Amino acid sequence: MISVRQLAHGRAGDKGNTLNVSVIAHRPADFEHLLMYVTEIHCAKVFAGRSAGHITRYVLPKLNAMNFVIEDVLDGGVNQSLWTDRHGKTLSSLLLDSLIPVPEGADV
Amino acid sequence: MRPGRTECTTSDLAAQIALAVSYVLPCWDMCQQDDIRIISNFGGIDPKGVAAGLRDALGGAVRIAAVTGDAVPIRADEDSTVIAKSVYLGGTGIADALSNGAQIVVTGRVADPSLVVGAVVYEHGLAADDWNALANATLAGHLIECGTQVTGGYFADLDKPVPDIANLGPPVATIAQGQVTLTKPIGGGILNRATVSEQLLYEIGDPADYLTPDVCLDLTELQIDDDGQGRVLLTGAKGHPAPQSLKLLTCRNAGWMAEAEISYLGATSENRAGLARDILQARLDGLDMRIEIFDGTVDGVPCARLRLAVRTEQEEVAEQAMNEVEALYLNGPAGGGGVRKSLTSQVTTDARLVPRSSLAPPNVEMIA
Numbered sequence: 001m002i003s004v005r006q007l008a009h010g011r012a013g014d015k016g017n018t019l020n021v022s023v024i025a026h027r028p029a030d031f032e033h034l035l036m037y038v039t040e041i042h043c044a045k046v047f048a049g050r051s052a053g054h055i056t057r058y059v060l061p062k063l064n065a066m067n068f069v070i071e072d073v074l075d076g077g078v079n080q081s082l083w084t085d086r087h088g089k090t091l092s093s094l095l096l097d098s099l100i101p102v103p104e105g106a107d108v
Numbered sequence: 109m110r111p112g113r114t115e116c117t118t119s120d121l122a123a124q125i126a127l128a129v130s131y132v133l134p135c136w137d138m139c140q141q142d143d144i145r146i147i148s149n150f151g152g153i154d155p156k157g158v159a160a161g162l163r164d165a166l167g168g169a170v171r172i173a174a175v176t177g178d179a180v181p182i183r184a185d186e187d188s189t190v191i192a193k194s195v196y197l198g199g200t201g202i203a204d205a206l207s208n209g210a211q212i213v214v215t216g217r218v219a220d221p222s223l224v225v226g227a228v229v230y231e232h233g234l235a236a237d238d239w240n241a242l243a244n245a246t247l248a249g250h251l252i253e254c255g256t257q258v259t260g261g262y263f264a265d266l267d268k269p270v271p272d273i274a275n276l277g278p279p280v281a282t283i284a285q286g287q288v289t290l291t292k293p294i295g296g297g298i299l300n301r302a303t304v305s306e307q308l309l310y311e312i313g314d315p316a317d318y319l320t321p322d323v324c325l326d327l328t329e330l331q332i333d334d335d336g337q338g339r340v341l342l343t344g345a346k347g348h349p350a351p352q353s354l355k356l357l358t359c360r361n362a363g364w365m366a367e368a369e370i371s372y373l374g375a376t377s378e379n380r381a382g383l384a385r386d387i388l389q390a391r392l393d394g395l396d397m398r399i400e401i402f403d404g405t406v407d408g409v410p411c412a413r414l415r416l417a418v419r420t421e422q423e424e425v426a427e428q429a430m431n432e433v434e435a436l437y438l439n440g441p442a443g444g445g446g447v448r449k450s451l452t453s454q455v456t457t458d459a460r461l462v463p464r465s466s467l468a469p470p471n472v473e474m475i476a
Contacts, residue, residue, distance in 0.1 A: 005265075005267075009265070009268060009302060009306065010306065010309075011262065011263075011306040011307070011309065011310050013309075013310045013311030013312065014311065015311060015313065016457075016459060018313070020309070020310075020311065020312055020313065022305070022306060022309035022310070022312075024302070024305045024306065024309075026302075056314075058314055058315050058316075060309075060315055060327065060328060060330075062328075062329065062330065062331055062344075063305055063308070063330065063332060065305055065309060067309050067312055067313075067315055069313050069314070075398075076456075079362070079454065079455060079456045079457055080362070080419070080454070080456055082365075082396075082397065082398035082417040082418075082419060083398065083400070083417075084400060084415060084417075
């Protein structure tokens with residue numbers, strides 16, 4: 001297995017109680033592999049401990065990127081949350097540290 | 109400070125004026141010399157008050173405009189926790205202010221990218237339904253709205269080094285028909301496809317449907333070209349008609365947030381922090397709370413720091429919760445220390461959409 005972070009980078013943002021996390025392939029060649037394994041179901045498993053609501057994955061093929069929109073995951077959002085990180089800005093690392101299979105022929 | 113309409117308003121105004129002055133003063137001579145306009149939403153809840161404060165601080169000989177119309181009156185029948193209501197405005201008021209010759213435009217709540225859209229509408233004379241051009245301007249505004257967050261800020265990691273990270277240079281967006289060019293003329297940091305891609309998707313929902321009061325921006329056909337020399341070109345932003353409704357935020361007093369922390373050091377620190385958690389859970393049973401334990405090391409020595417957070421309507425309950433952490437000095441596990449407490453009043457915001465037709469149009473006022 002390999003962490004998503006080894007193939008991609010990304011950033012988290014928040015709007016109310018909704019979190020978004022981008023996943024952007026470092027190399028275009030890895031994008032198809034990321035698309036296959038970093039799915040909405042994968043994301044739901046990663047955020048299960050945070051009682052995430054509905055998750056939508058948007059794909060931007062021209063940018064070798066995807067955007068996960070995760071609803072109701074921020075304990076009410078920046079003005080209400082009991083977490084130290086009230087925005088949920090650090091949560092990008094949950095997805096980036098999650099594990100997926102190693103791409104075929106990868107030198108990692 | 110206790111929450112209350114009057115106190116909040118006055119203290120907010122003084123703070124807002126101080127903030128605006130701190131931004132403008134250092135660069136004001138240069139801006140005057142080179143005819144650079146300043147556009148900011150630092151008007152907070154009182155753009156006219158901030159504009160007047162800024163005028164006084166700059167000695168009076170300045171053309172300042174206040175853009176208002178974001179504030180929505182609180183109806184008499186609304187519950188007493190409501191302290192403010194405002195809608196996100198677009199860029200048209202800003203464009204009008206610039207047309208009136210404003211050197212400084214002070215707004216209240218405006219969608220972040222609209223600060224740039226207002227300038228582009230004025231400079232390029234855009235029609236209100238030139239959706240692709242408005243989308244292109246919105247793209248530029250979105251990319252630079254967090255300043256250095258597109259030039260190496262919020263980016264660095266082991267495999268993503270950022271040069272001269274302590275002195276990040278700000279971005280410059282050059283907006284022409286159908287394209288945005290980003291550069292970083294001065295300072296450290298890095299500007300490339302990766303930094304732009306991360307900022308592009310920052311705080312984005314559906315990339316085909318990024319809504320502002322000015323336009324619906326579609327990013328799905330966007331292309332990013334990186335020349336490898338610190339110049340990044342974006343083309344292909346598409347626009348669709350602006351939404352018929354605006355986002356209304358209702359701000360409410362929402363009780364108190366109590367936070368308190370305590371540290372444990374040494375080989376069994378994690379275990380003792382766990383005991384402290386058990387004590388707090390027993391003594392604060394029933395409260396709306398969260399306990400986090402941070403395990404790590406400090407200067408190479410194992411260390412655990414416990415943090416308690418409690419939300420409550422009652423200030424006394426919040427105080428009591430914090431005192432329970434302080435009491436761990438006497439009654440908790442061995443070797444606790446470094447207690448810090450923080451009590452803050454809470455304001456929540458609810459967002460909903462309201463039809464434009466139900467709102468007064470934005471107003472531009474030159475502050476004499």
